[in-house]
Amino acid sequence: MxxxxxxxxxxxxxxxxxxxxxxxxxxxxxxxxGSGFSFKETSPGESDKKEVPVISIDETKSVLDHGNVLFVDSRSKNYYEKSHIKNAVNIPADSHLDYSFDFLSDYPDKTVKIIVYCDGKTCDSSHITAGFLKDLGYVDVNILINGWSLWKENHLPVFSTEN
Amino acid sequence: MDTEFKTHSLFTARIILGIIFFAAGFSKVFSPSSFAEIIANYQILPGYLINETAFFLPLLEIVMALMLFSGLFLEGAAVLALIMLVSFGGLIIFNIARGLNISCGCFTSVSEEATNLQYIYYIIRDIIFILIASYLAKGIFFTKTDNS
The missing domain is CATH 1.20.5 (Single alpha-helices involved in coiled-coils or other helix-helix interfaces)
Known part of the structure; x- marks a missing residue:
């Protein structure tokens, strides 16, 4: 030995x-x-939330150029109504359950590419909304972290009621 | 004189690498949950390995630091240090190529977005660490060949 x-x-x-x-x-x-170490939650909801892939702004632009994509704004309704990514639909993270039936009937194709965004580096609402969309059965859900700021920085098309 | 200089420089490289690994490990070892978030953002490991990696990787860094300080299992520590630093550098470059601006999680478990400038800094820093580790590994193996 x-x-x-x-x-x-x-x-x-x-x-x-x-x-x-x-x-x-x-x-x-x-x-x-004992319980001195805390680990990342692996409860079903949390697990869904973390399994949603993050997409970069470059990849988003590429998808925008080459395919059909649905943008979902997870910010609150006030912010969405002022301005949002052009053609994006609003599913605020704090009231996402209210939007489920409308969303399911408007977008029955569960394979549609969805990009969820909010604003700010530490914004968590896109993760919540993305997890919710996965729960609804949509398979191609992605998160664009800090999406709204990155979108504006890249001068991409927006809808805005502001001057 | 030359041998003495080499001995001193290898010792210095060991201590510097030890400090680097100790700082990297110590900053993350008490918050595996936060570090797990960073690992998850890398989107490389399967979900069932994320918590385990977040727990054991900082420990490994601390153990390696102690080995580098003490000189125990030095060959292994030097080789592992080199492999880890090259892997970390590769992951950072991989992230840049994908356009993801996530925290590298190198010396912190705080998940923040990284700017392009920060990524350049991460790469330059990693290259310097790799050079130190390469020098140490080369020195250890070269000295061993001399002695045998």
């Missing part, structure tokens, strides 16, 4: 021991910390 170990290059043996020490330390820490 020792001879066998000696035949393995030292850097591989060392790496193996380091990984082993890490695993053991991890298990001991986890065992003795």
């Amino acid at each position: 020792i001879n066998f170990l000696k035949k393995i290059p030292k850097f591989i043996r060392d790496s193996f021991f380091i990984l082993l020490i890490t695993l053991l330390t991890g298990f001991l820490l986890y065992y003795f910390s």
Whole structure:
């Protein structure tokens, strides 16, 4: 056994021991910390929320040029009514349930590419609305993080009631 | 003199890399939940591996830092450091290629968007770290060949 170990290059043996020490330390820490470590939630709703892929503004532009895409604005109605991405529909994250029947009847094709956006770097409403759309059965749901700001920065078409 | 200089420079490289890995690991080890969000944003790992990675990766960085400080299992630590730094650099470049502006999660578990300038900084920083790790790995293996 020792001879066998000696035949393995030292850097591989060392790496193996380091990984082993890490695993053991991890298990001991986890065992003795009780609930000291909090992990990412994996409840069904949260899991859906995180499984929604993020799309970049460049990819969005490419999709816009080459295919059929539906933009969903997850901001509140006030913001949406002032200005939004051209042809985007509004499903505010805080009242998304009110919109489900209308949305399902207006967009029966569950394979339509959907890009959900809100505004701000830490905005979470697009994740909530995107998770809701996935719950409704739409399969190609994507999130454009900080979408509204990025959209304006890139001078892409908007609807606006403001001058 | 030359050997002494080499010994000192290798020791310095070890300590610098140790500090880097310790800082990287320590900043994330107590908040695996936040770090998991960053890993999830990378959209590379399957969901069932995200929490495990968020928990063990910072620990691995700390263990490697301790090995680099102490000199135990040094060959493994140097090689692992190099592999990890190259992988991290690759992931950052991969993200830039995809146009995603997410936090690299290198020394923090706070998930913020990264600007293009920050990405350039991340890459330059990673290249410097890779150079240090390469120097250390080369030095360790070269010294070993000399001795054998």
